[in-house]
Amino acid sequence: MGVTPKIAPSMLSSDFANLASEAKRMLDFGADWLHMDIMRHEMIFNVLTFSAFWASFCRMENWQELIQKIKSKAMRPGVALKPGTPIEEVYPLVYSENPVEMVLVMTVEPGFGGQKFMPEMVDKVRVLRKKYPALDIEVDGGLGPSTIEMAASAGANCIVAGSSIFGAAEPGTVIFHMRSCVLENQEKC
Template sequence: MTSQLNTFNYRHFVPNLTMGAPVIKSLRKHTNAYLDCHLMVTNPLDYVEPLGDAGASGFTFHVEVSRENWPELVKKIKSKGMRPGVSLRPGTPIEEVYPLVEGENPVEMVLVMTVEPGFGGQKFMPEMMEKVRVLRAKYPSLDIEVDGGLGPSTIDMAASAGANCIVAGSSVFGSPEPAQVILHMRKSVEDVQNSN
């Protein structure tokens, strides 16, 4: 398991779009960082090739869409050299991701949304940590990511529940000391991992 703090979001089943493949391609020229793309789109299959060609590292789609072509989607993501992940909204039962984790061609990460997708700056939903705990107990080596309302005051809850990949936006970019916020969150996740 690894900790990571990089992410880019596509949002089409929500009303806004954050960054596209051209931005990923531009960033890839300047970094070897893990570029984790979270797509909140109704047809993620359309984005696999452009993001893979741009140099994305991870491709996370929502369990709520593309049910009819999950196996094809995961296979195509892997064929483009990206790690497949699946995300779920707060109202979606955790059991819905099990077929994707346990399938013949499984995803490698589950992203638990800790806010409703669509807009930054929302309040962290601590009740979502039960989903993280259930996933960690069922799949001890799975990468589990949390996204939404993560910052210095919520990171310990997420790390203790079993999250090892953290997405943080407002708490980092809204801080006068973003590097300190990142270091604090990374240390929290690493301390929990090292104690297990």
């Protein structure tokens, strides 16, 4: 497949009073990335005092310009697909002169942690993997030891998991299991 597995514990399930130590703990357990949900920042932050850099992103309307600006700051642009959004909506963003580098397929309705995995969303992953073999495809929502196989066999290589990692007695074992499952399924492709 040509894409590497990336396991990203969702900080939404962490102890918010100890974010720095929680982040370090997850990295020490072998996490590749840390996943941070930013939901409706205008409800959390005063936009006038929010970072000028981030605020400039929020004002952009041209997606090609936005992708270029993100890349110019040495960041990787991606796009998220909610369960009700047709997969075709992301095609222009992935197949363009200046494409996004990752598609996140939400396997729950966005908004809060601990929801049940929606298995019907793996069809979107399967279609994306077939169409874009080198694309980072991330799944987020309800991922854990009992659902990782479905996502990995469909072609997801980036796995976001919150409560299944943070709530585990051995978070490192869960991270290792998820990474192994992604690797095993890549070998089958």
